[in-house]
Amino acid sequence: MESNAAIASLSALAHPVRLDTFRLLVQAGETGLAAGEIARRLGILPNSLSTSLSILNHAGLITARRDGRSIIYSAAYGRMREVVAFLLEDCCSGRPEICAPVAQSLERLACCP
Amino acid sequence: MESNAAIASLSALAHPVRLDTFRLLVQAGETGLAAGEIARRLGILPNSLSTSLSILNHAGLITARRDGRSIIYSAAYGRMREVVAFLLEDCCSGRPEICAPVAQSLERLACCP
DNA sequence: CGTATATTTCCGCGATAATCGAATTATGGA
DNA sequence: TCCATAATTCGATTATCGCGGAAATATACG
Numbered sequence: 219m220e221s222n223a224a225i226a227s228l229s230a231l232a233h234p235v236r237l238d239t240f241r242l243l244v245q246a247g248e249t250g251l252a253a254g255e256i257a258r259r260l261g262i263l264p265n266s267l268s269t270s271l272s273i274l275n276h277a278g279l280i281t282a283r284r285d286g287r288s289i290i291y292s293a294a295y296g297r298m299r300e301v302v303a304f305l306l307e308d309c310c311s312g313r314p315e316i317c318a319p320v321a322q323s324l325e326r327l328a329c330c331p
Numbered sequence: 332m333e334s335n336a337a338i339a340s341l342s343a344l345a346h347p348v349r350l351d352t353f354r355l356l357v358q359a360g361e362t363g364l365a366a367g368e369i370a371r372r373l374g375i376l377p378n379s380l381s382t383s384l385s386i387l388n389h390a391g392l393i394t395a396r397r398d399g400r401s402i403i404y405s406a407a408y409g410r411m412r413e414v415v416a417f418l419l420e421d422c423c424s425g426r427p428e429i430c431a432p433v434a435q436s437l438e439r440l441a442c443c444p
Numbered sequence: 445c446g447t448a449t450a451t452t453t454c455c456g457c458g459a460t461a462a463t464c465g466a467a468t469t470a471t472g473g474a
Numbered sequence: 475t476c477c478a479t480a481a482t483t484c485g486a487t488t489a490t491c492g493c494g495g496a497a498a499t500a501t502a503c504g
Contacts, residue, residue, distance in 0.1 A: 221350065229345035231418070232338055233462090240418075247423045253481060263464070268482050287471045287480045295423075299433045302415050305344070305353075310360045310408075320412045324419070324434065346492090367450060379493070381452050400450045400501045 219300045223278065227301045230277035235262055236270045243280055243293040250292035252285070332417045336391065340414045343390035348375055349383045356393055356406040363405035365398070 231237050238260055243251060251259075257267040271291060274280045278297040283290050310316035344350050351373055356364060364372075370380040384404060387393045391410040396403050423429040 221347065225345055225347060225350060228341050228350070232342035232345050234334065234338060237334065237338060237341070241420065244419070245421045245424055247426055247429055254479090257481095264481065265465085265483080266463070269462090272482085284471090289481065295429060295433055298418065302418065302433075305411065305415065306357070307354065308358045311358055313360055316360055316408060320408055320415075324412070324415060365450085366452090370451095376494070377451065378453080378495085382492085385452085397501090402451065 219304045224301055224304045226277040227279055227297065230273050230279055233270070233273075235260065235266065236274055239267070239270055240274060240279055240293065243291055244295075244298070246292070248292060250283075250290040252288040252290050254288065256291070332413045337414055337417045339390040340392055340410065343386050343392055346383070346386075348373060348379065349387055352380070352383055353387060353392055353406065356404055357408075357411070359405070361405060363396075363403040365401040365403050367401065369404070 231240060239256055242256060242259065253267060253271060254264065256271075257264050260267070271280065271282070275282055275291075279294055279301075280291050281294050283292075306317075306320070309320065344353060352369055355369060355372065366380060366384060367377065369384075370377050373380070384393065384395070388395055388404075392407055392414075393404050394407050396405075419430070419433070422433065
């Protein structure tokens with residue numbers, strides 16, 4: 219992953235509304251959520267959310283598809299994985315005793331038994 | 332992990348110099364690197380780096396210790412793990428087939444065989 | 445004590461980002 | 475066609491961030 223792409227993703231996530239939006243979509247799974255539903259759940263104005271969604275989308279962290287009058291957004295899990303991998307890259311110069319606990323705790327994700 | 336703390340960390344990383352600095356320290360391991368050495372490797376002014384280090388430190392992503400005239404910085408692996416875990420929390424509403432590849436690829440960190 | 449090295453702090457200017465109201469586009473249904 | 479709903483885009487104001495020069499602090503050493 220490119221450094222610029224990583225920065226775009228990190229920058230997109232470094233914002234209260236955008237981070238909540240992304241986490242909501244990560245939890246929603248492939249089904250996704252309509253823009254209006256997200257705005258309702260987070261209690262923010264539709265236009266504010268729209269710019270947030272645009273930034274997340276441009277950063278590659280979410281995808282959009284139209285369904286009637288609604289636009290459904292979903293988390294882009296591949297990009298999420300890339301960003302995380304970028305942060306952990308070449309961790310600890312090959313000394314497992316340092317990074318092992320990091321990897322170990324990440325193996326136990328909420329949904330992956 | 333608190334949302335505000337996560338935002339502080341993500342915001343700290345969403346900057347070319349700060350991201351490069353953090354990754355340098357992640358690769359350096361527990362030994363860490365002196366501020367001057369980091370500035371030299373990245374080719375930036377010492378005062379610019381100093382503010383970057385201050386922001387990363389305040390976000391909890393790095394730690395500092397003095398050694399003679401130098402100040403040695405190291406990555407805070409615990410906080411790094413917390414930030415990543417925060418992003419992956421409750422991934423995919425318990426549907427392993429979506430998040431499994433994410434977790435799987437994270438198991439293979441460069442230093443953790 | 446005086447000097448050199450390492451790092452940080454202060455300050456001001458230019459650029460970038462956040463916010464919110466108002467207007468605009470797109471779709472579905474009577 | 476006309477209206478209501480869903481979502482986005484525009485525009486202007488305000489706040490925040492990034493940058494680099496200059497000065498200040500801390501440590502080591504002769």
